[in-house]
Every structure is written in C-alpha cells, then in structure tokens.
Amino acid sequence: MSLNFQTCYDAIANRDTRFDGHFFTGVSSTGIFCRPICPATTPKPENCRFYLSAGAAMDAGFRPCLRCRPESAPYSPAWNGVKTTVSRALKMIDDGALDDQSVDQFAMKLGVGERYLRKLFSEHVGASPTAVARARRVLVAKGLITDSKKPMTEIAHLAGFRSIRQFNDTFKHLYGKPPSSLRKSSK
Numbered sequence: 001m002s003l004n005f006q007t008c009y010d011a012i013a014n015r016d017t018r019f020d021g022h023f024f025t026g027v028s029s030t031g032i033f034c035r036p037i038c039p040a041t042t043p044k045p046e047n048c049r050f051y052l053s054a055g056a057a058m059d060a061g062f063r064p065c066l067r068c069r070p071e072s073a074p075y076s077p078a079w080n081g082v083k084t085t086v087s088r089a090l091k092m093i094d095d096g097a098l099d100d101q102s103v104d105q106f107a108m109k110l111g112v113g114e115r116y117l118r119k120l121f122s123e124h125v126g127a128s129p130t131a132v133a134r135a136r137r138v139l140v141a142k143g144l145i146t147d148s149k150k151p152m153t154e155i156a157h158l159a160g161f162r163s164i165r166q167f168n169d170t171f172k173h174l175y176g177k178p179p180s181s182l183r184k185s186s187k
C-alpha cells in the first residue's frame with residue numbers, strides 16, 4: 001500500500017471526507033499532523049508529507065493537530081484490505097496489548113515472528129508496532145483531556161502510560177507544555 005502525493009494533496013485541498021482515516025498529513029512548516037478534512041488553510045505542497053497512519057506521522061516527529069483532532073479520525077476502511085494479521089494486531093494494540101508486553105511476546109500471541117510482524121507493519125502501516133502503540137496512548141489521552149473532566153493521573157492510567165511521569169514527559173516533549181494546559185487552551 002502506498003500513497004500517491006497528488007491524490008493526497010487533492011484530497012486535503014478539497015477537504016475530501018472520503019479520505020478521512022486513510023492517511024494523515026504532516027506539515028513540515030508547523031510540525032503538526034492533520035486529517036484530510038482539517039479546517040485550517042491548506043499547506044503548500046512542498047510542506048506536506050503523507051503518512052498511512054497517525055503512528056507513522058508521530059514517528060516522523062509530528063504532533064497531533066488541535067483543530068482537526070487526529071484521535072477522532074474514523075478507523076480507516078483501507079485497513080480492511082490489509083493482511084488479517086495486521087488488522088488483528090492493530091485491534092489488539094488499540095486494546096492496549098503493547099502497554100504491558102514486549103513486541104516479541106505480542107508477536108508470539110499473534111502466531112508470527114517478531115521480524116515478520118515488523119516487516120508487515122512497515123509495509124502496511126508505515127510505522128513499527130511500538131510507534132503505533134505510543135501514538136495510540138497520546139491520542140487516547142489527548143481525547144480524554146479535551147472531552148472529559150477526568151483528573152490527569154486517571155487519564156495517564158486509562159491511556160496506558162506506565163506512569164504519570166511518562167505521560168507528562170511525552171506531552172511536554174510533543175507540545176512544549178504539560179498535558180493539563182491542553183485542556184485550558186482547547187476551551
């Protein structure tokens with residue numbers, strides 16, 4: 001599965017809802033990544049990088065946009081076309097499978113070798129299983145910060161972070177400010 005630059009660029013220029021969840025756009029001039037439907041001004045083509053998954057965009061150093069909220073993107077129908085192992089793995093990661101076990105143990109549960117699993121992910125998802133799990137934690141937490149009134153410690157736990165410190169460090173690294181400040185700024 002590969003992404004065609006022009007197809008992706010046309011989709012974001014038209015805010016084409018059919019592509020929502022199929023890919024994400026990393027904008028090199030701002031360092032954020034967006035859904036195709038983002039209401040922000042369409043970035044110049046030379047600033048756009050396209051990724052198959054939120055995990056791949058985050059792995060490349062982009063942080064989730066606060067306007068189009070990549071955590072709310074629908075589960076991509078494109079995944080239906082990929083190998084069953086990948087779909088199963090993504091579903092399990094979504095349920096937190098990689099929050100408390102290694103990729104090696106995880107691969108064993110899926111009945112494949114670790115190297116093969118990594119290869120499948122790099123081909124179909126554009127990011128390693130670990131990167132997908134890391135992105136998932138950030139996206140789940142970000143959704144809860146904005147949409148709930150839950151305390152930060154509880155959010156860290158619910159999103160699968162090992163500690164409140166890991167949670168704080170991750171957000172400080174991404175946004176340059178503590179997670180709680182995202183709640184205030186989104187109001």
Ligand SMILES: [Zn+2]
Nearest residue numbers: 034038065068
């Ligand atoms: Zn956006």
